[in-house]
Amino acid sequence: RKEVEQDPGPFNVPEGATVAFNCTYSNSASQSFFWYRQDCRKEPKLLMSVYSSGNEDGRFTAQLNRASQYISLLIRDSKLSDSATYLCVVNPAAGNKLTFGGGTRVLVKP
Amino acid sequence: NAGVMQNPRHLVRRRGQEARLRCSPMKGHSHVYWYRQLPEEGLKFMVYLQKENIIDESGMPKERFSAEFPKEGPSILRIQQVVRGDSAAYFCASSPSGLSYEQYFGPGTRLTVT
Numbered sequence: 001r002k003e004v005e006q007d008p009g010p011f012n013v014p015e016g017a018t019v020a021f022n023c024t025y026s027n028s029a030s031q032s033f034f035w036y037r038q039d040c041r042k043e044p045k046l047l048m049s050v051y052s053s054g055n056e057d058g059r060f061t062a063q064l065n066r067a068s069q070y071i072s073l074l075i076r077d078s079k080l081s082d083s084a085t086y087l088c089v090v091n092p093a094a095g096n097k098l099t100f101g102g103g104t105r106v107l108v109k110p
Numbered sequence: 111n112a113g114v115m116q117n118p119r120h121l122v123r124r125r126g127q128e129a130r131l132r133c134s135p136m137k138g139h140s141h142v143y144w145y146r147q148l149p150e151e152g153l154k155f156m157v158y159l160q161k162e163n164i165i166d167e168s169g170m171p172k173e174r175f176s177a178e179f180p181k182e183g184p185s186i187l188r189i190q191q192v193v194r195g196d197s198a199a200y201f202c203a204s205s206p207s208g209l210s211y212e213q214y215f216g217p218g219t220r221l222t223v224t
Binding site for chain 2: 097
């Protein structure tokens with residue numbers, strides 16, 4: 001079993017719609033969780049950290065469910081520019097070694 | 111904007127040559143990480159360094175790969191006697207000292223082995 005698993009997609013989303021997807025992680029001792037965005041094999045860019053209480057940044061909402069060991073990302077009012085691969089990232093333990101999921105590809109279409 | 115800098119951005123090497131990849135962390139960051147992304151795969155951790163120290167090299171292949179982060183100058187990832195399977199994007203990330211786990215990535219070096 002992979003340490004961090006994501007549905008690879010693609011999720012085809014009409015512009016203006018809402019899209020949500022999850023990732024699951026296997027290490028229950030994981031301490032930190034993030035969503036990164038990667039465009040066309042460019043560098044990953046930090047989208048948001050994910051906190052236990054859930055957090056929102058504009059049109060993006062992230063949730064963490066420690067009991068079920070999954071993280072979710074919801075994008076509201078999708079823009080064409082939201083088309084990208086979204087990487088679920090987990091820090092399994094103290095030591096700053098990030099573990100990346102394979103990514104979920106989102107395609108927003110007019 | 112002093113982000114993470116990597117050079118070269120593209121590197122072509124013939125099998126058996128050496129590849130040297132450089133990474134300068136963001137200003138104020140003293141922690142450097144190297145990740146590799148093989149074609150059609152996710153990013154995989156390679157090594158974590160602080161100045162003059164390798165903290166975690168659990169993701170480094172046992173042979174031909176080495177990394178350093180000297181007191182002065184950039185971090186260097188060195189690959190000796192490259193093979194075609196080394197062709198990948200190599201990303202460097204940095205984070206500030208302290209408890210922050212957020213890492214910021216450089217633009218990557220795309221290594222092609224012919």
